[in-house]
Amino acid sequence: MTLEEFEAFDAAAPEGYHVELINGRLLVTSAPDGDHDENVMFIGDQVRARRPELHMYQERGLAVPAYRAGRARVDGVVAPLGYFRGQPSWSDPAGVLMVVEVTSGREQDAEVDRVDKRDAYAQAGLPVYLLVDRHRGEAVVRWDPEGGAYRLSATAAFGAKLALPEPFGFDLDTSELA
Template identity: 65%
Template sequence: MSVTDAEITLAEFEALEQAAPDNLHVEFIGGRVHVTPARDGDHSEVARTVATQIISHRPDLWLYEERGLAVPSYRAGRARADGAVAPVGYFKGQPSWSDPSGVPLVVETTSGCEGDARVDRLDKRDAYAQAEIAVYLLIDRHKSETVVHWSPANGRYQHESRAAFGAELQLPEPFNFALDTTDLA
């Protein structure tokens, strides 16, 4: 669900987010408030699958689940990433909505209804590109595929590659390995 016809300030969003029940995620992306169900167990398994592979190739990094990131989309935005890959200790001392400049990769997994997936496919993709996060990995459970976007420039990712669940997906630098998506199905 998103609210598209109401003007809301960042302070109003933060009050709304604080008052939201634990079973809902509230985000502020592209000038709109998005409310989605909290992550299910399958999200956690996807995070484990991706984290294990990333850490085996890049032990200097960690996948931080449910990390709030301050993104510059439209007006000041707030996106809660399913997984933010960053150097170990990067988020120490940062507020709940953190600076994304040290995050080289963000992972999102679609959930809920098909309409909610649009937020991950488009709104978050664009917000992360505007924040200049080098790589955006989308696990699209509705389409049974993984999509990687990379090389942000002028608020858009310049490259994209897709793989059906079960196939390998080549991740670009700074990762440069083939992600095995077999366990994502």
């Protein structure tokens, strides 16, 4: 699918659906549920408390130009406050410090976050990828992208602390993730 075809499809998508182009594949998912949103907000509140110059932007569109042009609707994006001002719907990810994905309520959709998006974000050089995996009851942080893959990772079961790498450098509380 070309970017032009994708953009036309995205513009025509019914309300309540998210359309993404990841590694050349068209992905259509339903809008997130309330627990999903609460997870992103819980993480964003912790980031902002420790790094007030940063902000968690929800449901942000990013151009993730890996080996195939891509468009990802990211659950949460951490960037400097005001970074997205004046940017188009599918923004340049150059100033993004961390992307956050929360698996949807459907187990069969979780592999997109675990594999496809992980790989696309690494290929785009996004420094930190945080996955809240509701089906496995864990949070996984990946960082240090090189050669299209994240070289380092850490995992914590919900309820445990998860050490976030620099530029964050704090332990993420996962007690309210669900």
